[in-house]
Amino acid sequence: MNLLKIPLGDWIEKLEEWLTGNLGPLFDFIRSVIGSMVDGIEASLIVAPAMVLIVLITALAYWIGKWRIALFAFIGLLLIDNLGLWEPSMQSLSLVLTASILSVVFGVPIGILCARSQTTQNIVTPVLDFMQTMPAFVYLLPAVSFFSLGVVPGVIASIIFAIPPTIRLTNLGIRQVPSELVEAADAFGSTPAQKLVKLQLPLAMPTIMAGINQTIMLSLSMVVISSMIGAQGVGAFVYRAVTQAKTGIGFEAGIAIVIMAILLDRLTQSAFKKK
Amino acid sequence: MSIIEVKQLTKIFGQEPQRGEKLLREGWSKDNIYKETKLTVGVNKASFSIQPGEIFVIMGLSGSGKSTLVRLLNRLIEPTSGQVLFKGKDIVKMNAVDLRQLRRKNIGMVFQKFALFPHRTVLSNVEYGLEVQGIDRWQRKELAQKVLKLVGLEGWENSMPDQLSGGMQQRVGLARGLANDPDILLMDEAFSALDPLIRKDMQHELLLLQARMKKTIIFITHDLDEALRIGDRIALMKDGSIVQIGTPEEILIQPADKYVERFVEDVDLSKVLTAAHVMLQPETVSPERGPRVALQLMRDNGVSTLFVTDKEQQLRGVLTAEDASLALKENKSIEQVMQEDVPRVSPGTLLNELFEIMADTRLPVAVVDERDRLKGIVIKGAILSALAGNAVPEAGAR
Structure with a gap:
């Protein structure tokens, strides 16, 4: 039996070796771009005292949402600060934001391509299934060997895990535009680009936004896993608490993640609705 | 020149539509082509010009x-x-x-x-x-x-x-x-x-x-x-x-x-046909003519009424055989004896609107355009014939 085993694992390791050996400069480039993105966002989040940002976020929540969200933001963020988790929370947030921004930047165009061509969709769909069902730990390893330890492989892993909803829902949203409207746009002589910008994207926007919201939530769920490969942040507190069996610290950090999750979810949803 | 001319325009839905085209040329029906090839004939050799x-x-x-x-x-x-x-x-x-x-x-x-x-x-x-x-x-x-x-x-x-x-x-x-x-x-x-x-x-x-x-x-x-x-x-x-x-x-x-x-x-x-569809060519006489000429015209054409029109074809009145005889006897002109109160309709009047007008008069109804020029006349027989589904032989073509 053993003689017949396909050496799939060996092949993948060979491929990994080959990629690291030959595409080193590319990986270095990606690493520096993502690294500076995360650093930039993080720096701008902690440049001011926590209180200033808390007030700003509360005001933002009041402006785009209802007073209840604003109240929750104010109390929730104060609690995070009070628990001494402000800085790690902002580190995690910058990882989440970077992963989300990149997911949107790549996901929306890929989704558009899928909506336009059946072949592209047929190729992309199984890849997305693979990305979403393969346990995240598994692709942490190659991410580390390509990008070494730290926040960058965390961002990459988050993107792989979180980008599918944006792609899927962009595709779905565009395909759901009623065919008679597309026909009308054609009948008046729209170019494909005009059709996309003037008709399909505006009508698909609510669906695309739902996808982006999902992407943000999924990348937030990756902060703990990312901390296993050296990403700093509140996820690292959870990870440490688990390995050292410290229930209290674990819960504190967990609550900080929950607060951020609820805030991101409500804020993005209200912002999209407002649009 | 026509603005659109469509020649032998055909649409067959499905894979390899050429197969269907061949069958169409051989005179197969849409149903049989579908049964044989799973191709749907959408449009079959349409030709027309607009x-x-x-x-x-x-x-x-x-x-x-x-x-x-x-x-x-x-x-x-x-x-x-x-x-x-x-x-x-x-x-x-x-x-x-x-x-x-x-x-x-x-x-x-x-x-x-x-x-x-x-x-x-x-x-x-x-x-x-x-x-x-x-x-x-x-x-x-x-x-x-x-x-x-x-x-x-x-x-x-x-x-x-x-x-x-x-x-x-x-x-x-x-x-x-x-x-x-x-x-x-x-x-x-x-x-x-x-x-x-x-x-x-x-x-x-x-x-x-x-x-x-x-x-x-x-x-x-x-x-x-x-x-x-x-x-x-x-x-x-x-x-x-x-x-x-x-x-x-x-x-x-x-x-x-x-x-x-x-x-x-x-x-x-x-509700579909109009006065224009059923109207006949009227026999006319100009008011300058004498009653003798009018009577002769009636005899020649086998009618008992003439429509009096001036040089511009505008309708002046209607002259019956009795009117003409009277004029001859009393030495009057056509204009003096003709009936000026002629029932008039426009060419677009629907037949069902004509019924009522026809019922009230024994004279043919005059069809006039917006400038009162005589275009034709409507008689009961022509209406009945049209409603029975017969083409009106002499109908003023639109």
């Missing part, structure tokens, strides 16, 4: 291929074979750029379910066709407002489509189709989704618009009444083929086959 300014109605039941046919004309559906000549240029052979240009400038379209863009205001829906052409903001706003006024939607520019009633939404659709000032307007069951009263209003307004703008309109419908009301000519489709093309009267009076006959058998002809 004159500028004409309202050409394509009529058929659902599944007859009429909606497919109209989409072949602007290639929203790609034809399998055949030609569509627009002012002599073959649309089927155009590249993407030329086709887009044609759709932008020459062919407008109005859709059954309106197909308004829900995220745009009424005004910017109407502007759409101008916007994709790259016409600047102010100019297209001006043009769009002009057409909105034309369809009676002034003041609704900033409403969203879903705030309007069905009839108003389709006015927006119509305005959008007209905004580019196209030569041809394709209307795909444009009024079918409207309730009957609104539909009638819209048909009426379309005719008024057409009279003003002189567009060529290709109108798709499954409703025979609608086709008869607005069509200059009607093409009747069945199973993807055109069964008959003709004026509404030709379709009604000389159905090409049993299918058309069954289609039209319930039509109330008196």
Whole structure:
């Protein structure tokens, strides 16, 4: 039996070796771009005292949402600060934001391509299934060997895990535009680009936004896993608490993640609705 | 010259449509081709030509291929074979750029379910066709407002489509189709989704618009009444083929086959045919002539009344044989004895409106145009004959 085993694992390791050996400069480039993105966002989040940002976020929540969200933001963020988790929370947030921004930047165009061509969709769909069902730990390893330890492989892993909803829902949203409207746009002589910008994207926007919201939530769920490969942040507190069996610290950090999750979810949803 | 000429236009849906074409040439029916090859014949070798300014109605039941046919004309559906000549240029052979240009400038379209863009205001829906052409903001706003006024939607520019009633939404659709000032307007069951009263209003307004703008309109419908009301000519489709093309009267009076006959058998002809369809050539006499000449004319033509018209063909009165004899006996002129109070109708008067007028008079009814010029006369026999479904032999052709 053993003689017949396909050496799939060996092949993948060979491929990994080959990629690291030959595409080193590319990986270095990606690493520096993502690294500076995360650093930039993080720096701008902690440049001011926590209180200033808390007030700003509360005001933002009041402006785009209802007073209840604003109240929750104010109390929730104060609690995070009070628990001494402000800085790690902002580190995690910058990882989440970077992963989300990149997911949107790549996901929306890929989704558009899928909506336009059946072949592209047929190729992309199984890849997305693979990305979403393969346990995240598994692709942490190659991410580390390509990008070494730290926040960058965390961002990459988050993107792989979180980008599918944006792609899927962009595709779905565009395909759901009623065919008679597309026909009308054609009948008046729209170019494909005009059709996309003037008709399909505006009508698909609510669906695309739902996808982006999902992407943000999924990348937030990756902060703990990312901390296993050296990403700093509140996820690292959870990870440490688990390995050292410290229930209290674990819960504190967990609550900080929950607060951020609820805030991101409500804020993005209200912002999209407002649009 | 015709503005659109369609030659042997065919659409077969499915893989490798050429197989179906071969069978069509061999005379296979749509059903048999489907059973044999799973190919669906959408349109089967349609040929017709349309004159500028004409309202050409394509009529058929659902599944007859009429909606497919109209989409072949602007290639929203790609034809399998055949030609569509627009002012002599073959649309089927155009590249993407030329086709887009044609759709932008020459062919407008109005859709059954309106197909308004829900995220745009009424005004910017109407502007759409101008916007994709790259016409600047102010100019297209001006043009769009002009057409909105034309369809009676002034003041609704900033409403969203879903705030309007069905009839108003389709006015927006119509305005959008007209905004580019196209030569041809394709209307795909444009009024079918409207309730009957609104539909009638819209048909009426379309005719008024057409009279003003002189567009060529290709109108798709499954409703025979609608086709008869607005069509200059009607093409009747069945199973993807055109069964008959003709004026509404030709379709009604000389159905090409049993299918058309069954289609039209319930039509109330008196609501379709007009005085112009049944009128006969009148025998006239000018007022300067004497009564003797008039009597001679009556004898020669075997009639008992003459219509008195002046040099401009304007109707002055009617002269019966008794009047003429009286004039002869008393040495009077025709003008002195003729009856000036003649029943008059316009050529567009429907037969069912004529009944009442005919009942009140024993004289033939005069058909006059807007300047009171005599165009023809209507007698009871001609009406009965037309209602019985016979062509009126001498009918003044429209």
